[in-house]
Amino acid sequence: MNCQSCREHMAELADARLDETGAAAARAHIEGCAECRAEFESLSLTLGALDALPCRPPSHRLRAGVVGHIETEKLTQRNRAAWASSIRSAAEGSGGRRSSWLPAILSALGAAALVVLGFFAGERTATQRQLAELRAKVDTMGQLVEQSVLQKRTAGDRLETVLTAATVRKPDERAIDGLINSMAFDPSVNVRLNALTALYSHADQEVVRAGVLACLPRESNPLVQISMIDFLVATKAREASPELAKLVGDDRADADVRDSARRAITLL
Amino acid sequence: MLAVRDGNLDCMGELFERHHGPLFGYLTKLTGNRASAEDISQTVFQRMLKYRHTYRDEGSFTAWMYHLARRCASDHYRKSSSAPVGMDSAALEAHADDARGADEAAASRDDHALLHRALGRLDRDDREVLLLSRLQELSFVEVAGILECSVGAARVRAHRALKTLRDHYFQMQKETLP
Numbered sequence: 090m091n092c093q094s095c096r097e098h099m100a101e102l103a104d105a106r107l108d109e110t111g112a113a114a115a116r117a118h119i120e121g122c123a124e125c126r127a128e129f130e131s132l133s134l135t136l137g138a139l140d141a142l143p144c145r146p147p148s149h150r151l152r153a154g155v156v157g158h159i160e161t162e163k164l165t166q167r168n169r170a171a172w173a174s175s176i177r178s179a180a181e182g183s184g185g186r187r188s189s190w191l192p193a194i195l196s197a198l199g200a201a202a203l204v205v206l207g208f209f210a211g212e213r214t215a216t217q218r219q220l221a222e223l224r225a226k227v228d229t230m231g232q233l234v235e236q237s238v239l240q241k242r243t244a245g246d247r248l249e250t251v252l253t254a255a256t257v258r259k260p261d262e263r264a265i266d267g268l269i270n271s272m273a274f275d276p277s278v279n280v281r282l283n284a285l286t287a288l289y290s291h292a293d294q295e296v297v298r299a300g301v302l303a304c305l306p307r308e309s310n311p312l313v314q315i316s317m318i319d320f321l322v323a324t325k326a327r328e329a330s331p332e333l334a335k336l337v338g339d340d341r342a343d344a345d346v347r348d349s350a351r352r353a354i355t356l357l
Numbered sequence: 358m359l360a361v362r363d364g365n366l367d368c369m370g371e372l373f374e375r376h377h378g379p380l381f382g383y384l385t386k387l388t389g390n391r392a393s394a395e396d397i398s399q400t401v402f403q404r405m406l407k408y409r410h411t412y413r414d415e416g417s418f419t420a421w422m423y424h425l426a427r428r429c430a431s432d433h434y435r436k437s438s439s440a441p442v443g444m445d446s447a448a449l450e451a452h453a454d455d456a457r458g459a460d461e462a463a464a465s466r467d468d469h470a471l472l473h474r475a476l477g478r479l480d481r482d483d484r485e486v487l488l489l490s491r492l493q494e495l496s497f498v499e500v501a502g503i504l505e506c507s508v509g510a511a512r513v514r515a516h517r518a519l520k521t522l523r524d525h526y527f528q529m530q531k532e533t534l535p
């Protein structure tokens with residue numbers, strides 16, 4: 090082996106990636122060549138230092154972002170399947186006539202708008218009955234509204250809308266309405282979390298606290314659930330105690346969520 | 358990844374847990390910036406999901422992941438329209454040093470900072486080939502595949518990049534001597 094060939098294989102030799110014959114030939118050359126020996130030692134030192142460079146683990150932002158994206162994709166996949174299935178059944182049910190899914194979606198959107206109007210039209214103090222009705226509507230409308238959202242815009246677009254709304258200092262009712270809607274119905278965890286964060290600035294409004302409380306039981310993502318609980322504690326929403334107690338007693342709920350709910354009850 | 362391609366998206370979480378650490382480490386060294394490395398890592402996993410239907414059971418998953426990472430890093434540079442800087446104080450913190458003596462830890466941190474700066478002085482292509490060649494889970498054949506060049510060319514480029522890094526690193530060490 091000559092110097093040039095030996096130097097080309099030095100990194101592999103240092104990593105023990107060379108085959109036995111090649112490694113033996115390179116070592117023999119290095120033994121007899123002072124220049125190549127010095128070269129090998131300095132390169133090995135550099136490689137060792139490079140490999141030993143420490144790297145702290147990434148922040149929780151990376152995991153939250155990727156997990157949120159996976160959840161969004163799973164929901165999209167489920168909705169696509171449900172969408173195709175509903176179109177098929179509508180087509181079969183109508184014997185070849187045009188399916189009736191569009192009016193159903195439109196009426197669902199109308200009903201969802203009523204839900205939001207209900208926030209504003211309600212009394213300043215939300216009663217238990219109103220909250221129960223609100224929750225029922227949120228539960229039944231959720232899937233249909235999610236489908237309509239998915240048909241229109243990407244998660245990135247929706248996130249941008251939420252972030253823009255969050256920068257408005259004195260948003261009107263429509264902007265607050267949009268943020269509550271996003272927190273309640275958006276299939277993306279990222280979007281829901283950012284909508285909730287944006288609502289912090291308007292926590293003095295009864296409708297905002299009532300909205301968060303109404304959405305808590307239907308929320309399935311632990312990250313968002315814990316953020317909602319933090320919100321209720323930060324805004325001293327004592328009316329949330331019964332709902333939090335239910336979460337504490339729910340065996341299916343995430344352990345961290347139940348812990349947060351337990352702590353929240355104590356703090357409230 | 359084959360399960361993900363076939364619709365089992367729960368497996369994507371497992372892939373993330375298994376691979377995000379080395380990928381993030383590679384991108385941190387490549388960009389010299391933790392925030393950029395996080396952004397690019399996130400984009401890589403998003404694209405894995407988006408393009409899962411294109412995944413073929415040819416070669417290793419890791420090679421495919423770093424192939425995506427290369428594209429994502431290029432897009433990132435294009436968008437930010439600036440070359441990465443080799444210094445990011447947050448990237449240089451070394452938890453492994455905590456257990457050692459203060460002087461030794463400080464010296465080690467200085468040494469790490471020097472090497473980060475030396476890496477920052479390399480051309481992006483050189484830094485890329487060198488860091489890819491240091492990944493134990495990739496063979497040179499796979500590195501060549503990711504860089505879309507021959508195995509011989511990848512080997513020569515990695516060697517040249519290593520020599521350049523060594524020269525910068527040793528020069529900086531000399532300059533910092535009292």
